[in-house]
Amino acid sequence: MRSMRITAAVAGVVLLVGGLSACNDDAGKAAGGSGGSSGGGGDAAGKQQSPLDAALASLKKASQQTTGKQSAKVDGTTKSGGAEQKLKGALDWSQGVRMTVDITQSGGVGGGKPMKALYTADAMYMNLGAAGLGGKPWVKYDYDVMAKKMGPAGALLKDGLQNNNPGRSVDLLLASGKVKEVGKESVRGVQATHYSGTLGVSEMARMQSKDVSEADLQSLEKQLKTIGAKNETIDLWIGADNLLVKKREQMDSKSAPYDSTLFYSDYGTKVTVTEPPASETTEYK
Secondary structure, three states: OHHHHHHHHHHHHHHHHHOOOOOOOOHHHHOOOOOOOOOOOEOOOOOEOOHHHHHHHHHHHHHHHHHHHOEEEEEEEEEEOOEEEEEEEEEEOEOEOEEEEEEEEOOOOOOOOOEEEEEOOOEEEEEOHHHOHHHOOEEEEEHHHHHHHHOHHHHHHHHHHHHOOHHHHHHHHHHHOOOEEEEEEEEOOEEEEEEEEEEEHHHHHHHHOOOOOHHHHHHHHHHHHHOOOOEEEEEEEEEOOOOEEEEEEEEOOOOOOEEEEEEEEOOOOOOOOOOOOHHHEEEOO
């Protein structure tokens, strides 16, 4: 039972960082016809942009700028199934996803105390201290093993852990074409433009998959229907420098509603991830 809660914590982190927002490389094509600049004034022919075209043009710039920075500090909170999980650390997406974070989970593993977690290209490591398996503090979660253990959801989780980055949250709204500008707001002292869009979760599952089979996608869609998940709302706040500074994702569900908020700062920060010694690590099977 404890192992199940730990795995749930692993899943929660990837949802918190990437949300259901990793998508394939077709995302940029959706904005290709938007034309114009991020200012929303008019296109080269002097025609007035529609609000949608202006939003898409701005988000395209934000995607390019955010993705190009390759690393950032992150912190945020996710709430799901009555549990709350807080995360604080740094993320690097220059060559796959690497991350070092402290996770604090209420009502579950860790007893409300911060736990160190490390993410590499192939696996995630969580430090459980004295509660570790086999008397070793670190537990290793191999992404391939997780994919097999968790079925279709595991395959999507693996895909997100290996391929996600903050820019893809922007790409998702670009690919959907379902976005509107809400207005100007201050995010921790940074003036930002707020964008929002609502998508069907089945649609999102297909848009976000990069290396997930059609059979797994169909099974996942059935799982989503089982828990009554229909829509997810994505809110993004983009600063004047075209960088993502805040993201919120909310999924409506009868049995498992989900609400995640994440802040990004210090883009370009150095991130060092070193795998723990094998003598201190137990691999989760």
